[in-house]
Structures are given as C-alpha cells and as structure tokens.
Amino acid sequence: MDFGTEIIPLLTKHGCNSGACHGAAAGRGEFRLSLFGSHPQKDYRSMVHDLKSRRINLSIPERSLLWKKATESVSHEGGQRFEPDSPASKRLIQWIRQGAPGPGHQRLLEFQVRLIAEQNPDDAPNAQPSEGQQTRCGRIECIAKYNDGQTENVGDWTVLTPEDAATCRIGSDGSVSVSIPGRHLVTARFLNRVVPIEIIVPYSRGGLVAPENEAQTSRIDHFVNLRLEEMGLAAAGQCSDLQFLRRASLDLTGTLPDDDDIRWFQDQAGESRREVLVDRLMQDPRFVDLWTLRLSEILRVTQIHDDAAVECMISWIKGSLRDHTGFDGMIREMLLAEGPPAEYGPAGFYLVGSDARTQAEYVAEALMGARLRCANCHDHPLDRWTQDDYHGLAAVFAGVERGSTIRYTDHGTVIHPGTGQPAVPRTPGHQFLAAAQDYRRALADWMTSPANRIVPRAMVNRLWRLLMGRGLVEPVDDFRETNLASHPALLEYLTDEFVASGYDIQHVIRLIVMSQAYSRSCQPVDSQPVNDLFYSQALIRPLHPAVLLDAINDVAGRVPETGDGGSRQIAMANPAMESDELDV
Numbered sequence: 001m002d003f004g005t006e007i008i009p010l011l012t013k014h015g016c017n018s019g020a021c022h023g024a025a026a027g028r029g030e031f032r033l034s035l036f037g038s039h040p041q042k043d044y045r046s047m048v049h050d051l052k053s054r055r056i057n058l059s060i061p062e063r064s065l066l067w068k069k070a071t072e073s074v075s076h077e078g079g080q081r082f083e084p085d086s087p088a089s090k091r092l093i094q095w096i097r098q099g100a101p102g103p104g105h106q107r108l109l110e111f112q113v114r115l116i117a118e119q120n121p122d123d124a125p126n127a128q129p130s131e132g133q134q135t136r137c138g139r140i141e142c143i144a145k146y147n148d149g150q151t152e153n154v155g156d157w158t159v160l161t162p163e164d165a166a167t168c169r170i171g172s173d174g175s176v177s178v179s180i181p182g183r184h185l186v187t188a189r190f191l192n193r194v195v196p197i198e199i200i201v202p203y204s205r206g207g208l209v210a211p212e213n214e215a216q217t218s219r220i221d222h223f224v225n226l227r228l229e230e231m232g233l234a235a236a237g238q239c240s241d242l243q244f245l246r247r248a249s250l251d252l253t254g255t256l257p258d259d260d261d262i263r264w265f266q267d268q269a270g271e272s273r274r275e276v277l278v279d280r281l282m283q284d285p286r287f288v289d290l291w292t293l294r295l296s297e298i299l300r301v302t303q304i305h306d307d308a309a310v311e312c313m314i315s316w317i318k319g320s321l322r323d324h325t326g327f328d329g330m331i332r333e334m335l336l337a338e339g340p341p342a343e344y345g346p347a348g349f350y351l352v353g354s355d356a357r358t359q360a361e362y363v364a365e366a367l368m369g370a371r372l373r374c375a376n377c378h379d380h381p382l383d384r385w386t387q388d389d390y391h392g393l394a395a396v397f398a399g400v401e402r403g404s405t406i407r408y409t410d411h412g413t414v415i416h417p418g419t420g421q422p423a424v425p426r427t428p429g430h431q432f433l434a435a436a437q438d439y440r441r442a443l444a445d446w447m448t449s450p451a452n453r454i455v456p457r458a459m460v461n462r463l464w465r466l467l468m469g470r471g472l473v474e475p476v477d478d479f480r481e482t483n484l485a486s487h488p489a490l491l492e493y494l495t496d497e498f499v500a501s502g503y504d505i506q507h508v509i510r511l512i513v514m515s516q517a518y519s520r521s522c523q524p525v526d527s528q529p530v531n532d533l534f535y536s537q538a539l540i541r542p543l544h545p546a547v548l549l550d551a552i553n554d555v556a557g558r559v560p561e562t563g564d565g566g567s568r569q570i571a572m573a574n575p576a577m578e579s580d581e582l583d584v
Helices: 003-013 040-049 065-070 087-097 219-231 241-253 259-267 273-283 285-298 307-322 327-335 345-352 356-367 387-396 439-447 454-468 488-500 505-513 545-556
Strands: 108-117 135-146 151-153 159-162 168-170 175-178 182-190 193-201
Touching: 003 040, 003 087, 003 182, 065 087, 108 182, 108 193, 135 182, 135 193, 159 168, 168 182, 175 182, 175 193, 219 488, 241 259, 241 273, 241 285, 241 505, 273 285, 273 505, 285 307, 285 505, 307 327, 307 345, 327 345, 327 439, 327 454, 345 356, 356 387, 356 454, 387 439, 454 488, 454 505, 488 505
Parallel strands: none
Antiparallel strands: 108 135, 135 151, 135 175, 159 182, 168 175, 182 193
C-alpha cells in the first residue's frame, strides 16, 4: 500500500487532518498532521516514528494507538472517526499489517469529477423541487488517474462539501439532492486536488423569455442571455431613456444630470442617443475624477499614512487615466518604483504594505484578486497556492527599503517557515526566479505578460462589479479554483478585450455600459424569483458616499468647499482627508 495515495485520503475523508483537528497549526494532543495531507512525508514521520513509534503496533495492528483513537476504542477528544468494521478501519489495519510502508512512487496525475444525471426524467437536474422537499439531481463520480497507469474510482475517499448545506445535500454514495432551484456548488477534495462541481437546477423548463423588441447587441448580452436561458429565467425590459441618463451619469461621472443635460439628451437621435451620451460622459473631466477615486480605492491608496504621498499617488492615477495609460503600464511603474513617494506617485505603492509579507498580500489581493495570505502558515486549503508561492512573492520585495524615499537593495530576506531558510523569490504558481539584481523586474514582466490572465481577469471583474453591482466572481479579491465565476465565458471575453485593447480601462467600461444587461430595468419580472446572480434585471446599488454627498449638494443648490479647496467630494486630492459631512 502507498501511504501517500491510500492513507492520506483516509485521514482527510474522516477529518483527521482538518484545521479543526490534527491539521491545525499546532496540532492536537501533541499529534500534528499537515493540513489536508499537504506534506505526506512529514505526516508519515509523525504517525510512524514520533512518540517513540507508540502510535503504530506492527505486531498487533488492532492495538495501534492510531487505530484505537480513531475508532474510539480508547478515549479520544475528537470522538469516533470511523467504525471498527468500516472500510476505513480495514484499510488502516491492512496498511499497518503490511509494515506501515511510507509514501511510494505513485503520484496523482488527474482527478476527474462529474455529475451523472438521474435516468428518471422526474429526477433529472432540470426537475423542479417541490416546496420543502429534496429533489435528487444525480450522483457525483470521482476518478483518480496515477502515474503508474492505474485508474481508480475514489468516491469513497473523496470529501464532497456543498456550498450551502441547507439547500444541497450529499449522500454517502455521492448522490446529490437539492431543495430549491438555482445554481449549487459542491467541492470535491482528494489528496492535493480540489475541484468544484456546478449543479444547475433551472427555475422553469421554458428557458429564457426575452422582453418584446429587445435586441441582442453585444457579446456581453450573448453570454448573459445564454446563462438566463440555461437557468430558465426571463430578462427584464430596458430602462427608460431618462433612467439610463441618470444611471450612466452617476456611474461614469458621479454626477446627477441637470436640466441642460436632459435637454441635450432628448435632442439626440433616438437610435444612437445612448451611445452618444456614453461617449460624452467618458470625455467629461468628471469621468477622470470619479474613476481616479475608484482606482485609488482598488489600490488602497488611503492606507498610506503620508498625506503628501497619498496626494501624489492620486495625482499620478488621475494623469494615467487622462492619458489612457494601460493598466499594465501602471502596474509596471508601481512595481519598479523608487524615489520619494511625496514627489513620485507610483512609489506610494510601497507604503501600502509595511514589510515584504504585507506587500505580497497587498499585491496578490489588489492586483491578482487572490488571497495568498491563506498560504502563509500552510498551503492554501482551497486553492493551488503554496507556502513557496506566498513566501517566494514576499522574497521579491525583501530588498525594498521604505521611508521618505523608496529604495531597492540587494540585501534583505524572508524566512520560509517550512524550511527555516531564506525563501527563494518566485512568481506565484509559476516559477522560482533566477538570481537577479532586482527581482521586481521579473515579477513585473510576468504580471503584465499577455499570456498571464490573472491580473487582467481580476481587474475586469472589479470593473464589472462597480457597474453591475456584483462581480462575476465574488468576493472580487477571492479568485480561486473553488470559487467559480457566475459567467465563466463572459469573464474570459472581457479579459480578452482588456488585453487586446492594451489594458485600456475605459474600453472595458464602455463595453459594459453599452450592453443591454447594463441598461435593464431594476423591476423584476412578474412571478419570477428575484436573484442577484444572473442579471435578469438591474441590481439596486448603493451610491458611493462621495457621489451621494455631491448629489445631495446639487439638489440642495449647495456648493461646499472640500478640504483641498475644491467643491466636489469625488475630486478631492486626498479621499482620506477628514470630512464632517462624510463621517457617520
């Protein structure tokens, strides 16, 4: 038997190496395992050799402390993990009887998961669950393929976890039952692989019912409507022209339209009226003001504790937007920045993080949309990120010296807690970096390469959320393999467009605002459940506080002075500046 591919899954299946048990950072009861079996060699030493080998009894396997604890033949704080005559018990005893061999040469190459639908049409995935009753959708099949050519059904050793256990239930045989229609997600974990399964139960059998005369005018609408059809949802009608004027004005310039704007808009030709409006709004100086504020929030500029550096960085962002600088160019400027942050805007990037590790977490979350911090103490339990990725990215920034001037030096290290040695600089999920004078340059090349879709995918998702009320991936800083996009093909299309346009933020904004999906009415379709996942109607979104305050002042005819001498909150040079009107 192979410890790495047969015993580790047993431990994971029964929760022994979970974070709530022996997989915790400090272990439990002086017995420590790696989280979800991420380090089989360490687990083998802990189980077989630690505690003077008292956990294993090779002569009489049934007297092994490991087996007796798991079956609760002796007192066990974690309770009984499996019955004495269960398949797990028999496998563990067999392994001990064979001499408790360690990890062998067998390696997992592929882990395939699929939902096998029920043959009975009434129990198929598109059947409608009755109120308060479970409808069986099918059975999840899990297949492992190894490097020695062996293929095995590992359903008995795979952990299946529904995203919402209240509406989706998993049977011991892998059967799936749901109590409400919609999109259900189940995560399958086997060894170091975590695979999400999407289960669709339509709201109706009729498919998409499009409003009368609604034209499909963009690729965005193509993907949104395909999803609506799959879900059996109807699309709401389009908002009125005046509603569109108000919505687009607030979203693009942060300003309510005035009487002159309304008259101008009504004078435009009907068919092209909205397109002409969007072009006009995006050429308005207030567009740059508002989206400078939006970008400064994405880049967390207000976390900088130096007012001069904040104002300088915001001024740089504003200039970049005004000049249509590609977002890839902005990223490169920030990553390679050196000099006084109070004089050179991109250098403020290195004042958001206080050290190499917090800088790595900031870069991962703000630019990659990934929570790499989960891989600090152990490999990420729900994604591909490893401790090597986390500490390797931190090592890229180890040479950064912060203060009144940002400098990059060839000294400075980050200690990898798994090895006790300096971490090797690394691009996350990609490769270790060869020795270099400035590792940041290699990171900048990787992050801005058209072949690397991590950064542009995260950015278009943020833009979509700002304009549509919900990201295609939520939360927007939690891209991972187990957090599926609501519209994967749409996300890839927007990413393609962003890269092809030279990372032009305005291009993506215009694509979204000109879609039928953006201009739908917020009134839900009659007799259809309201949902915020599939964009069947416009989502009701709160206004940004600065936009709301400006709107109130406009309606009241009040022209306040902001702290920097301006009159509009969205144009403040330092959004973190104290404001009696905004503080609540």
